[in-house]
Amino acid sequence: MNASRCSLALFALLASMPAFAQEGVDSVIDRVVTPLSDGLSAMIFWEIPIPGVEQGIPFIVAWLVVAALVFTFYFGFINLRAMKHAFRLVRGDYTSPDAAGEVTHFQALATALSGTVGLGNIAGVALAVSIGGPGATFWMVLAGLFSMSTKFVECTLGVKYRNEYADGTVSGGPMYYLSKGLAAEYPRLKLFGKVLAVVFAVFCIGGALGAGAMFQTNQAFSQLVNVTGGESSALNGYGWLFGLVIAALVGLVIIGGIRSIARVTEKIVPLMAILYVSSGLLVIGLNVDQVPAAFAAIIHGAFDPEGIYGGFIGVLILGFRRAAFSNEAGVGSAAIAHSAVRTDKPVTEGLVALYEPFIDTVVVCTITALVIIITGSLAEGSTIEGVALTSRAFGEAFDWFPIVLLVAVLMFAFSTTISWSYYGLKSFTYLFGEGQSKELVFKGIVLAAVVVGSSINLASVMNFADAMILAMALPNLIGVYLLAPVVKRELRIYWADYKAGRLKTYR
Amino acid sequence: MSRFLVGIDGSDCGERALDVAREHARAAGAELLVCYVINWSPFTFSTPQENAERHRRREEELNVARTKILEPRVEALNGAGIKTEGMARHGHPARTLVQLAEEHDATMIVIGRAGDTPMKTRIFGGTAAALVQSAPCPVLVVP
Numbered sequence: 001m002n003a004s005r006c007s008l009a010l011f012a013l014l015a016s017m018p019a020f021a022q023e024g025v026d027s028v029i030d031r032v033v034t035p036l037s038d039g040l041s042a043m044i045f046w047e048i049p050i051p052g053v054e055q056g057i058p059f060i061v062a063w064l065v066v067a068a069l070v071f072t073f074y075f076g077f078i079n080l081r082a083m084k085h086a087f088r089l090v091r092g093d094y095t096s097p098d099a100a101g102e103v104t105h106f107q108a109l110a111t112a113l114s115g116t117v118g119l120g121n122i123a124g125v126a127l128a129v130s131i132g133g134p135g136a137t138f139w140m141v142l143a144g145l146f147s148m149s150t151k152f153v154e155c156t157l158g159v160k161y162r163n164e165y166a167d168g169t170v171s172g173g174p175m176y177y178l179s180k181g182l183a184a185e186y187p188r189l190k191l192f193g194k195v196l197a198v199v200f201a202v203f204c205i206g207g208a209l210g211a212g213a214m215f216q217t218n219q220a221f222s223q224l225v226n227v228t229g230g231e232s233s234a235l236n237g238y239g240w241l242f243g244l245v246i247a248a249l250v251g252l253v254i255i256g257g258i259r260s261i262a263r264v265t266e267k268i269v270p271l272m273a274i275l276y277v278s279s280g281l282l283v284i285g286l287n288v289d290q291v292p293a294a295f296a297a298i299i300h301g302a303f304d305p306e307g308i309y310g311g312f313i314g315v316l317i318l319g320f321r322r323a324a325f326s327n328e329a330g331v332g333s334a335a336i337a338h339s340a341v342r343t344d345k346p347v348t349e350g351l352v353a354l355y356e357p358f359i360d361t362v363v364v365c366t367i368t369a370l371v372i373i374i375t376g377s378l379a380e381g382s383t384i385e386g387v388a389l390t391s392r393a394f395g396e397a398f399d400w401f402p403i404v405l406l407v408a409v410l411m412f413a414f415s416t417t418i419s420w421s422y423y424g425l426k427s428f429t430y431l432f433g434e435g436q437s438k439e440l441v442f443k444g445i446v447l448a449a450v451v452v453g454s455s456i457n458l459a460s461v462m463n464f465a466d467a468m469i470l471a472m473a474l475p476n477l478i479g480v481y482l483l484a485p486v487v488k489r490e491l492r493i494y495w496a497d498y499k500a501g502r503l504k505t506y507r
Numbered sequence: 508m509s510r511f512l513v514g515i516d517g518s519d520c521g522e523r524a525l526d527v528a529r530e531h532a533r534a535a536g537a538e539l540l541v542c543y544v545i546n547w548s549p550f551t552f553s554t555p556q557e558n559a560e561r562h563r564r565r566e567e568e569l570n571v572a573r574t575k576i577l578e579p580r581v582e583a584l585n586g587a588g589i590k591t592e593g594m595a596r597h598g599h600p601a602r603t604l605v606q607l608a609e610e611h612d613a614t615m616i617v618i619g620r621a622g623d624t625p626m627k628t629r630i631f632g633g634t635a636a637a638l639v640q641s642a643p644c645p646v647l648v649v650p
Contacts, residue, residue, distance in 0.1 A: 103553075107551065169562070418555075
């Protein structure tokens with residue numbers, strides 16, 4: 001397999017790299033990775049030209065948005081009509097007390113969310129609004145609503161075709177539904193499914209190392225430097241030290257199995273998310289008189305933007321793009337996390353997964369956007385963007401907020417790294433087989449990537465990682481399209497049972 | 508037929524409760540239901556790795572509770588002529604004991620109390636206090 005050989009070469013490269021950043025290492029990596037990265041990026045981000053508009057729509061964004069629309073119509077707006085029922089599923093109304101102690105719908109959803117809520121919601125939105133104006137928010141929310149349907153299909157499939165082992169552990173995700181599902185439904189596509197699964201696993205490993213481990217620590221460190229004084233910060237240049245600390249903590253969790261650290265993060269991450277959302281709501285509440293104007297600006301900006309590059313289409317693409325990057329619907333990563341739930345009805349987990357893009361994109365991103373628009377941070381200067389813009393917008397209302405944001409970014413980075421290391425691990429063991437020593441090798445590579453990611457600034461590796469993560473959507477969605485009829489069948493039976501009141505409730 | 512439900516947690520206060528329950532059961536000719544609740548909430552946050560292994564861990568936890576904690580005590584009580592059954596379950600301690608008491612028509616719940624300071628109880632919650640508030644039958648709290 002050519003692709004897997006490439007990725008093996010990449011592993012060897014990362015693993016053999018010294019922990020400490022040195023001049024020269026950067027350029028070596030650059031030289032090796034750039035051609036690979038450029039090729040993949042060129043394909044993934046290839047812009048489909050639109051007549052009469054300067055800017056085309058990137059292929060991958062179109063790929064994800066079209067899927068979201070197709071699944072929304074194919075499943076008859078499941079994203080909207082199932083929300084109430086999904087909420088009751090999350091609350092545990094349909095969970096038997098006999099299942100106490102198993103993974104609940106809530107836990108599967110929370111775990112998947114901690115892998116997606118992160119910098120995309122804080123920095124990504126700021127980026128979209130600072131370039132595309134308030135109107136980008138509208139398209140982002142719309143894309144978020146549609147992509148709920150994509151999550152529904154992929155997470156249902158993740159549970160349906162997972163592997164349950166004799167020792168009581170489970171493994172699931174696109175690699176399993178692509179290979180097992182396609183073989184079961186389309187015997188003639190057996191080999192094709194296997195190829196899709198391998199391609200997905202390779203991209204997922206790349207995404208886990210690049211976007212999971214390297215990008216997250218890199219961004220967390222840059223926020224740390226920003227808050228402690230920017231260029232003049234005492235920490236500036238000590239990225240490798242930060243990387244070692246984070247790697248040691250991540251290592252304690254994923255290799256040492258030290259659950260106490262994971263448990264601390266488990267407590268702090270939701271706390272941070274709640275703090276972020278509630279301080280956002282507080283800022284909005286304090287300026288409630290400006291909310292109608294902000295909504296007017298969002299709607300007006302969405303359909304009739306002034307002075308924005310690319311005009312109407314430009315704003316639309318920005319919104320769609322940020323939604324796709326932030327909730328990962330169609331990428332397939334969430335299907336891995338959701339498949340651990342204990343249920344005999346795969347559809348239920350798909351329905352619960354509807355809430356993932358809803359919370360991630362519709363709720364959290366909208367709050368970020370409203371705060372930025374209401375506080376007027378947007379108008380004051382165009383030089384800052386990303387986390388810094390969000391930081392300043394919140395700082396307008398509460399001067400202590402940048403510190404909270406720093407802690408939040410650190411925690412999100414930590415939990416995202418742990419989540420993605422697991423996604424990568426599952427793909428790695430899918431390719432190379434399960435086993436303690438093999439797992440250890442991969443975990444070692446993840447830790448090396450953490451250190452490297454925070455100590456050097458390699459644009460090409462970052463681009464490569466970004467492209468890898470989105471490339472996962474290529475094999476994944478091909479398989480999801482082919483398997484959608486299976487989900488439709490299951491949903492029809494389940495929904496009929498639900499409507500007829502045949503589902504047992506325990507509350 | 509009276510049926511007393513005893514909540515034990517592997518601690519000394521659970522043992523004291525069991526001792527008191529045994530004497531009461533003997534005097535009243537009642538059955539005993541020895542319950543061990545593994546503290547668990549459906550609304551906690553966990554890593555994907557933990558979720559994947561959750562089912563196995565649950566079985567291990569239940570197995571340890573049954574073989575190490577319940578079985579020796581149940582055998583001893585049955586040997587002493589008191590009809591006893593053991594039970595292990597995951598959940599919120601007080602709420603689960605209430606559920607079990609309802610399911611098995613218990614006529615009394617016997618529970619130990621750790622005797623923490625009021626402050627500690629306020630922060631960590633007292634199982635005994637919660638039981639007193641919500642139990643479907645009389646509750647005997649053993650200090």
